[in-house]
Amino acid sequence: LPAVSSAAVHDPVLAPLLAARTPHEAASLLERLLLEHVQPVAQSVARLYRSRGLWARAPLDTDDAVATVLMRMTVALRDMAAGAGGAPIASLADYVAVATHNACHALLRAHAPARARLRARVRYVCTHDPQLTLRDDRPRGLLTGLADRVRPDALLGVRAARDRIT
Numbered sequence: 001l002p003a004v005s006s007a008a009v010h011d012p013v014l015a016p017l018l019a020a021r022t023p024h025e026a027a028s029l030l031e032r033l034l035l036e037h038v039q040p041v042a043q044s045v046a047r048l049y050r051s052r053g054l055w056a057r058a059p060l061d062t063d064d065a066v067a068t069v070l071m072r073m074t075v076a077l078r079d080m081a082a083g084a085g086g087a088p089i090a091s092l093a094d095y096v097a098v099a100t101h102n103a104c105h106a107l108l109r110a111h112a113p114a115r116a117r118l119r120a121r122v123r124y125v126c127t128h129d130p131q132l133t134l135r136d137d138r139p140r141g142l143l144t145g146l147a148d149r150v151r152p153d154a155l156l157g158v159r160a161a162r163d164r165i166t
Contacts, residue, residue: 011092013037017081026081033077033092034070041093042069045100065103072099 010018017033020026046062073096080086089095109116126134126144133147 009090010088011090013092014077014080014089017077020081026078030074030077030081034074037092038073038096039066039070041096042066042100045097046104049104062104065100065107068103068106069096069099072103 013033017026017029020029043066046065049065050062076086080089122144123134123142126132131147133145135143135145137143
């Protein structure tokens, strides 16, 4: 699961769970949180992967990613409700979205490890060699090329793209 800033305050959506007085009440509130807040966000993020065609190259089911996130969030929220500590979650929706992205990427990496290694190596070379560039060209994704052949105005998003992927 993604790291959370320790200076943050808990999302107000989590307040009833954290204030639960009995284990039965906490379990009921946890189930409601998972069904009303966690699952819809996880499904919408996983749907993005399915709609982008990333799953077309890998015969995986995005439901696996959603199930993984639900399982991890169940454990994390149960521990939080029990007072086991951990960093506060400032935004449950953002937290779940990042966890779902990570789960989808993990499934893709597991399905095609050679592709994942190649992508990481190309990304490394393009961000460390001054003769090469890496730029974010939405909706096509990341593009690489020779730095001297790219217009200076096209490089404005390169630093942001490097920061996002490294």
